[in-house]
Amino acid sequence: MVKNIILLFFFSISFLAQAQEPVSIHLLEKSGLQYKEFYDVFEDDEGFIWLCANKGLLRYDGREFKWYNHPKQRGLSVFGVKQDSLGRIWCQNISGQFFYVQDDEMHLFIDLKEYLKGELPNFKIYNNSLLLFCGSKIYKINLNTKLIESPWIHSSGISTPLQTNEGLFFIKKDTLVHISPKGDLKKILSTNLSTTSKNGEAITLGKSRIFQTTSSLFLLEHRFGLNTFFRFNISKKNITKMKGAEALEDKIIHTCFNNNNEIWFGTDYGVLVYEIKDEQFQFKKQFLKDKEISQILKNQEGNYFFTTLHNGVYVIPNMHIEDCQISEKNKNINSLDIINDNTLAFGINTGTVGIYNTITNKKIYIETKTKGHISTLKYHKKTNLIFISKSYSAFTLDYSNFKLKKIKTRVFLNAKSLTNLKNDDLLLTDDNSIKIFKEGNLDNDTLIYNKRTHASHYNRDKDEVYIAFVDNLVKYDSVWNPTVIQHKNQALLGKSITQMSNGIVWFASLKNGIYGIKNDSILYHYTTKNGLMSNNIEQIEADKNILWIALDNSVQRFNFTTQKFETLTKRDGIISYDISGIEILKNKVYLSSDEGLLSIDKHQPFKKQNNEIYFNAFEINDRDTLVASIYKLAHDQNTIKISFNVNGFSFNHKGKYKYRLKGLNDNWLNTDKGINSVKYNSLPAGSYIFQVQSVLENQADNGAIKELSIVIYKPFWQTWWFRLGGIMLIFGSTVLFFKNKIKKKEKERIAELEKISLEKELMAINLTALRSQMNPHFIFNVLNSIQDLILQKNIKASYDYIVTFSELIRNALNYSSEDFIPIEKELKFLNVYLKLEKLRFGDAFNYTINSDIQELIKVPSLLIQPFIENALVHGLMHKKGEKELNISFEFKEEYLKCIITDNGIGRKKVNEIYTRQKNKNESFALSAIRKRLDIFKKKYNNNLGYVIEDLYSNEKDTGTKVILTLPFEYDF
Structure with a gap:
């Protein structure tokens, strides 16, 4: 007796009083959506789940989420999702905007920010009207005309409405009002509940709420700082205060949900479930305790959806599957056994033993405090002991007083199975033997050595033992004669x-x-x-x-x-x-x-699972198109992907689809679990019917077959009109071919003549350019300079001068026969020329040639020098003081430019000099070069030529710049 009292006391202080809780699934945990704040949930007629969140409106089809918004939407948060008789999905935001989704697109219905001024009303779609229940008035907006009755009802103390099959109910001041399905208003009864104290202070806070069970209407008000419940008795025209909901008095109640004859309250402390018994509330259970529940939905499949204000969305798919709420550190359970009709024992991976009372939902944990996990445990009724085998130690636990005793013998270590036999004997199998403990005593009888086991079972009816070894299943009769059981000569x-x-x-x-x-x-x-x-x-x-x-x-x-x-x-x-x-x-x-x-x-x-299938996507050549019942496609639109789905939380984790494309293959094929699309590549021309059906294994009533038609037309070249046209086209083409061939040959002949003419003209211009190089004035000056050097007996200088001059003449003669020369040769030619000119001009003349061109290219021969000569003769010859000439090259992939800059007297003064001298003839060399460039333009179709710019500084002439754009060829 004393022992039992101690045991009861021990239980009272050691058990963790955590009730079983239905298993919930965090819906958005693996969806990739970082949404946490949700306000409402609704299921439409097609089985889609709609969710209102702080980041927008979402639709869930059992597999994926889709987000909806509107470009004129102010803010992302939406509230109060509903469906009207046309199937449109409605919601609102706190800015007074009301939206609906139709044809998979969100539309703005009306903007009432001037009316609502930040108030978030409860709204209903009722009798072709949008009804807004504000705190002090009700607005009615016609869905067709958008005409606003402002206000439809004007009164303080308007409650949240309740919509039932019988119509709408709401409180106006202290009166219960009913709106019939026809739109008639009727006062049902007066609540006679005071709203202010004798001192004039408000008794109630916030909006009243009406909710219902299967048989009754209830009123919830926050009175004197506490949630207070009343029950309407419409037949007696009165209300009565309800008792039994004291646990709800200080909770924030966000929603009231009628589930059969139970009332589920969504609060800031989870869901509290009550039923009505003996005219009062009676508490049944609580779950999702640490979640703030904003709305509750039970969908067509019987899944429960719970939106929360801070933790996203949870789903309880089955109220009959419950978590026993084992503490976190003791969850990893290795073995399980029955003690009695109300109690289970379990071994934990950490080495702890757990005892669980299935009636009270209380647990006790006993630590063995030795290394190793519990491999198995078994309750032995006769001794009232729980035998516990671990990797490196073994124990017995006395169920009468929960005393733990270590088993000293090593034969009880690391058991694979423990089985109760007749006469209360205990069978142990481990990694190398089978042992029997007579009546639970630890004196053992070893039957088999060196044989690893997995499991054992005792057939009490026939006194037989089945043992699963690592290599076979063996049955032993009452005298332990073995029989190996195999299947088709294969070991089990x-x-x-x-x-x-x-x-x-x-x-x-x-x-x-x-x-x-x-x-x-x-x-x-x-x-x-x-x-x-x-x-x-x-x-x-x-x-x-x-x-x-x-x-x-x-x-x-x-x-x-x-x-x-x-x-x-x-x-x-x-x-x-x-x-x-x-x-x-x-x-x-x-x-x-x-x-x-x-x-x-x-x-x-x-x-029972929903298995109604629908088509949700159709792709043609990997591009989305609208879903339709028939498709007529061109021959090259023959790669198609068809997607289908069954709305629901569970189907795609259990069910499959079978499909066929009649016209291609009449045999039914099955998708893998979780796959909801089929793709066909390169379908031949023809008519097809695609059929698909949802299949739940071992469920006789599969879903209805859905189908769509596909027609792929033949390519035009396989049609009769194309073949006839082809014959005519071949005949006409033959005629045209020979006519064009004759024209082409004529054009080629003319082009060849033009080419010859251009080449002749280019040769003539090259000779002209050569003559310009050898202009007599220049040659005369050079020879005079050589003569002076000889007279001065400067033999070395005159020799160098003659060598340089001969090199210039030789190069000019050689290059005159070539259209293009490597740019290195051109630069060398220019450098030789300028050396001679420097002898003529003296030390006052300086020049630079800058080129960083790395490419192997060719430039037109003898084309740049005349421009340099022009700069010397016209710009620098008449200048007093320092004479500067700069030559630079710019090369890009599309052009080659040569820029010649001098600090001469400028073109304006040159013209004045020539006017006085009455010499206005254009340079013969420049005229030849212009003709030569025109020929290059015809040949290369490029923007070739030159531009002459006058340079100024402080409005004074400071020289001339010539920008010459040249053709070029790569030197390979």
């Missing part, structure tokens, strides 16, 4: 064994599905070909003639009687596929894993 390899009430022993293989064994024969074999979601099995557990199967991608329930498989995935609330144990207590199935302990109501976790 696996790690979990169980037995149905019909006597069939089930074996879970590592990668070949499950096997049903009876009388040492394999009678049944299930794989992905006949029902399983995967051939890789983690654990199995039988419940009468029901088999629960943990796979590497799902959890399945197999009804042997109906031969039907049903599937649960992470989208249904399965928190992990790394399942370490399955145990069944009463009406619940418990799964242990690396993510904690999960409970499943074994009768209600499976829901």
